Amino acid sequence: MLHSRHFLTLRTRNPIQRLTFTTTTLFKMRVPYAPTTPPDAAAEPIYSRIAARRAPRPLIPLDLALLHNPAVADGWNSFIGAIRTQTSVPETLKELAISRIAVLNKAVHEWDIHAALAVKAGVERDGMKTVFDTKLHKKGDEVGKEEGGGLTGEQWAVLRYTDQMTVGVEVDDGIAEALKAFLSDKQVVELTATIAAYNCVSRFLVALDVGECNGRAMKGVDEL
Incomplete structure (x- = not known):
């Protein structure tokens, strides 16, 4: 269990979207949160897609856990996004x-x-x-x-x-x-x-x- 203060900030490189996620908490998640900015060029569009689905809200801890593997986070974002917005169940x-x-x-x-x-x-x-x-x-x-x-x-x-x-x-x-x-x-x-x-x-x-x-x-x- 890790105890430390952490500050999470995301700034997308898309000039149309500038979202900031900042929080301070004593965290005990079983792995640290992933970087809040894309670690490489391949991850940049994934971070942007997830930020776009969350907008105007910031990224949430679930996103920052999944983003340890941007490809997995991208698939999750697409699937859950479809469940949330593309179904006809009341x-x-x-x-x-x-x-x-x-x-x-x-x-x-x-x-x-x-x-x-x-x-x-x-x-x-x-x-x-x-x-x-x-x-x-x-x-x-x-x-x-x-x-x-x-x-x-x-x-x-x-x-x-x-x-x-x-x-x-x-x-x-x-x-x-x-x-x-x-x-x-x-x-x-x-x-x-x-x-x-x-x-x-x-x-x-x-x-x-x-x-x-x-x-x-x-x-x-x-x-x-």
Whole structure:
């Protein structure tokens, strides 16, 4: 565990974009953050593409962890960017699924960000309390009468699907088929890709303690 003060600054060489990321923290991530400026000419366009997706926000610690390998960071940026902006699944369902993944995988940063986005998208706060508190629905478990708790029937279906994909991976036929009552085949693929992608995100964040969030309490629903 490394304890030191660090200052992170990114200035893109594109004159149209001049973004600065500056922070001071006692960091304990399991590897140091990558350089905040491109290490060579080949990495310059990658840094610029990631900065462009984040704009007007600065780069985040996740970016600076991935940028140890700019090619990996570039692929990640493209994939997650498509998941975020090029899918047709309603934001309420997408952010609910991501928030549930964060709870199951104990990804504090993922919960704090995406639970707030779920509320902004229209998920009821009582529903988010259910997302946070309800018991895991494993493969083979009977589908009960959980409807309510601030969630619609569609949201419950997504929650169950997310649970089984995240813990155990295999999904009951009935749980998968339930999605087709309100999602097209394309949207089922998009939702599945979203759940898979954000399981990847949460596992990366937690394993390396990116952003130094491990062990910190997740925000309460009333704080979102």
